[in-house]
Amino acid sequence: MSEDLEFAFALILNGASIGLMYSLIALGFVLVYKATDAINFAQGEFVMLAGLIVAVVLGFEGAPLIAAIVIVVAVMIGFGFGLERVVLRPLLGRPVVAVIMATIGLAAMLRGLGPVIFGSETRAVSLPIGDEPIVLGPASLPPVQVLGAVVAILFFLAFSWFFKKSRMGVAMRAVADNQQVAQAMGINVERYFALAWAMAGVVSALGGVVWGSMLGVDVHLALVGLKVFPVVILGGLDSIGGALVGGLIIGIVESLAAGYLDPYVGGGTKDFAPYVLMILVLMIRPYGIFGKRKIERV
Amino acid sequence: MLAINNIEVVYDRVILVLKGVSIDVREGAITTLLGANGAGKTTTLKAISGVLHGERGEVTKGTIQLGEHRIDGMRAHDVTGLGLVQVFEGRRVFEHLTTEENLIAGGHVQREGAVVKQGIDLVYSYFPRLRERRHQQSGYLSGGEQQMLAIGRALMSKPKVVLLDEPSLGLAPMLVEEIFGIVDRLVRQENLSVLLVEQNATMALGVADHGYVMENGRIVLEGPADKLRDNSDIKEFYLGLNEGGTRKSYRDTKHYKRRKRWLS
Numbered sequence: 001m002s003e004d005l006e007f008a009f010a011l012i013l014n015g016a017s018i019g020l021m022y023s024l025i026a027l028g029f030v031l032v033y034k035a036t037d038a039i040n041f042a043q044g045e046f047v048m049l050a051g052l053i054v055a056v057v058l059g060f061e062g063a064p065l066i067a068a069i070v071i072v073v074a075v076m077i078g079f080g081f082g083l084e085r086v087v088l089r090p091l092l093g094r095p096v097v098a099v100i101m102a103t104i105g106l107a108a109m110l111r112g113l114g115p116v117i118f119g120s121e122t123r124a125v126s127l128p129i130g131d132e133p134i135v136l137g138p139a140s141l142p143p144v145q146v147l148g149a150v151v152a153i154l155f156f157l158a159f160s161w162f163f164k165k166s167r168m169g170v171a172m173r174a175v176a177d178n179q180q181v182a183q184a185m186g187i188n189v190e191r192y193f194a195l196a197w198a199m200a201g202v203v204s205a206l207g208g209v210v211w212g213s214m215l216g217v218d219v220h221l222a223l224v225g226l227k228v229f230p231v232v233i234l235g236g237l238d239s240i241g242g243a244l245v246g247g248l249i250i251g252i253v254e255s256l257a258a259g260y261l262d263p264y265v266g267g268g269t270k271d272f273a274p275y276v277l278m279i280l281v282l283m284i285r286p287y288g289i290f291g292k293r294k295i296e297r298v
Numbered sequence: 299m300l301a302i303n304n305i306e307v308v309y310d311r312v313i314l315v316l317k318g319v320s321i322d323v324r325e326g327a328i329t330t331l332l333g334a335n336g337a338g339k340t341t342t343l344k345a346i347s348g349v350l351h352g353e354r355g356e357v358t359k360g361t362i363q364l365g366e367h368r369i370d371g372m373r374a375h376d377v378t379g380l381g382l383v384q385v386f387e388g389r390r391v392f393e394h395l396t397t398e399e400n401l402i403a404g405g406h407v408q409r410e411g412a413v414v415k416q417g418i419d420l421v422y423s424y425f426p427r428l429r430e431r432r433h434q435q436s437g438y439l440s441g442g443e444q445q446m447l448a449i450g451r452a453l454m455s456k457p458k459v460v461l462l463d464e465p466s467l468g469l470a471p472m473l474v475e476e477i478f479g480i481v482d483r484l485v486r487q488e489n490l491s492v493l494l495v496e497q498n499a500t501m502a503l504g505v506a507d508h509g510y511v512m513e514n515g516r517i518v519l520e521g522p523a524d525k526l527r528d529n530s531d532i533k534e535f536y537l538g539l540n541e542g543g544t545r546k547s548y549r550d551t552k553h554y555k556r557r558k559r560w561l562s
Contacts, residue, residue: 093352167402167411170395174403177392184349184386186378186407186455292394 006138011259012252013139019251021148021210025224026231026243027155028203034163034238035172035196038088038099042107044225045114046200050076050208051217052114055123065128072205080201084194092190111219120219125212148210155203156244163240172196176238230274234281236291245289250274299325299491300346300382300459305360305370307338307345309353315341317515318360321493322508323459328485328492330502330523332536333512339495340387342512343461346493347384348374364459379407383452387463387495389444391451393437397428400436400447404454414454421450424480442473449481459491466498474498478505499536503527 029043040046050072057068087106091098129147133140163169175182175192183189208217211224231250235242257273287293300323307316316338323329333339344350345357351373362370369377392400401421405414422429425446431439436447445465452460462481466474482505484490496502503509509526511519519529526532 093354167406167414170399170402171406173395173399174392174406177394178390180349180352181386181390181392182403183352183374184347184378184384185404185451186375186383187403188373188375 007259008256009137010139011255013136014141014145015252015255016248017141017145017149017251018255019248020152020244021145021207021214021247022224022227022231022251023244023247024148024152024155024203024210025207026228026235026247027152027159027240028200028207029228029232030235030238030240030243031159031199031203032196033232034240035176036088036099036193037096037176038103039096039237040200041100041103042110042225043200043204043228044222045107045110046076046079046204047207047211047224048114048217048219048222049079049110050205051125051212051221052118052123052208054209054212055125055217056118058125059123069205069209072208073202076201076205077198078201080198081194084190084197088193088197089190107222107225111222115219122216122218123212124216125209127209127213142214144210144214148214151206151210152244152247155206156240159199159240168195227274230278233278233288236288238292239288239290242288242290250277253277299323299365300493301361301363302342302346303361303363305342305345305362306358307341307350307355308358309355311356315355315515316345319512319515319517320360321510321517323491323493324508325458325491326485326489327507328481328494328505330494330496330506330509331512332496332499332502332509332532335497337512338515339512340463343384343463343493343495345370346377347382347461348372348377349384375407378455378457381456381458382461383455383457383459384461385448385452385463385465387467389441389448389467391436391439391444391447393435395436396433397436397439397447398432400451401428401454404451407455413456417454417456421453424453424484425450442469442477445469445473445477446480449477449484453484453488457490459493462492462494464495464497466496466501474501481505499532503532 025043025047028046029040032038032040053072053075054068057063057071058065087102088099091102127144127147129143132143134143134146163173171187172192172195174185175187175189179189211221215221227250231246232243234249235246253273254270258270261269281288302319302321304318304320305316306314306318308314319342321329321331331339331342341355344355346362348369350356357370361368364380364382367380369380369382392403395403398418401418402414405417408414408417427443428446428450431443436444439447449465465477478501481492485492494502494506503523503526506523509521509523510517511532519526
């Protein structure tokens with residue numbers, strides 16, 4: 001392989017693994033949108049909260065990682081249920097904008113309360129997977145990226161099965177399609193809303209572990225949430241597969257931009273390339289690659 | 299089977315929509331509820347099925363009794379669990395789900411997966427066309443197929459009472475005939491009780507045993523279906539016939555209707 005090709009390959013592989021980690025966070029967003037039609041602007045803050053909890057638990061001498069993961073998953077499930085009950089249920093039947101504003105408010109609150117409660121220093125989440133890069137041909141990846149990619153793929157498979165094959169998953173899609181009719185079919189709509197938020201909590205918990213381990217945990221961890229928007233707009237707001245593919249594409253574009261454009265402009269293209277792509281997609285396919293189209297019968 | 303006793307419905311706490319409606323739905327028979335647009339027919343159905351809550355409506359007076367359960371004020375999903383289900387006007391299938399997934403969602407109140415499977419087979423036996431379309435996204439089915447799916451989906455909860463809201467809406471006369479035929483068979487073979495809301499009075503009075511006529515939030519006429527068919531007002535307004543039984547010009551009917559109301 002020529003050196004150029006090797007460079008490109010390394011960039012793509014690196015981008016793909018980061019992209020899958022974006023997918024993981026985007027999954028949380030998609031789950032909520034799919035079931036409740038709510039756009040969750042606090043997804044990044046969910047991840048930050050989860051990261052903080054993991055870091056704090058691991059801060060205790062001798063606390064095993066598995067305990068930290070169990071605790072953070074449990075807390076995030078509780079957080080999801082609580083959030084639905086306290087903040088979102090009263091907004092049921094109100095315009096979507098009300099829910100969006102509520103999540104924006106929630107995001108600001110979490111960003112403010114996080115440091116107040118847990119302190120503002122950057123904490124480390126060390127996973128027992130070593131720092132030795134995993135070498136794949138010309139590319140070498142940090143182990144945490146590989147772990148993140150694997151977790152994302154596992155979640156993707158699990159949720160695909162859930163929505164396609166399980167009765168609960170079908171019911172959840174029915175709720176997303178038409179709340180009133182779903183209710184009349186005997187489906188407890190509010191329970192499914194709560195379930196969706198709890199599922200987003202679980203995804204965020206794992207997202208917090210891998211992203212926290214990669215970037216370190218402080219308020220800035222919430223910024224990964226911003227990457228969710230190009231990913232889900234590219235893939236489709238309500239598509240599990242779209243989150244995966246969107247994440248991959250965004251990750252790869254980012255990595256290629258950093259590799260090829262940065263030397264000419266002096267850096268920073270990585271941060272805006274995804275949004276340029278997002279705007280292009282919005283012009284061509286406003287519902288994303290896999291998003292559901294509005295069905296019109298003539 | 300289902301007794302609605304003098305109910306009042308208020309929207310947004312101020313708008314009085316139903317002003318004392320009483321309807322009795324008999325077991326194993328079709329009861330029809332006729333009336334012009336905006337008379338309150340659909341509101342009546344929503345009050346019974348409990349979906350009114352989501353629309354900021356409320357039953358403020360009267361009672362609704364399903365068998366031995368009092369269901370006014372209950373949530374829609376609990377009412378469905380007790381064996382009463384509403385088929386909405388305009389079909390309202392879950393567009394992004396396939397035909398079969400629609401049925402699975404309809405069978406949500408069943409605990410066991412095996413019961414859902416049996417239910418699906420039963421629906422397919424009544425509506426063989428749905429079997430052919432089972433893996434198709436339901437949003438792309440034809441209007442008639444969607445109506446069949448909406449009825450089949452409701453059957454999945456194994457209801458005792460079905461509220462059918464305008465199943466003939468927007469369908470070709472032949473399809474309407476087919477669907478009414480199937481509903482009639484369902485009532486006889488599955489011992490269903492049906493409350494049928496219709497604009498197509500000829501069709502409705504043809505299959506129903508008993509009928510009610512609603513206007514402006516009140517019941518203004520009631521009786522056995524054959525008696526209603528002979529009623530001169532019904533003939534005039536709903537069947538489009540004049541005293542001699544011949545067809546009237548639509549223009550006259552419309553003109554006359556504007557002037558005359560049972561209540562004013």
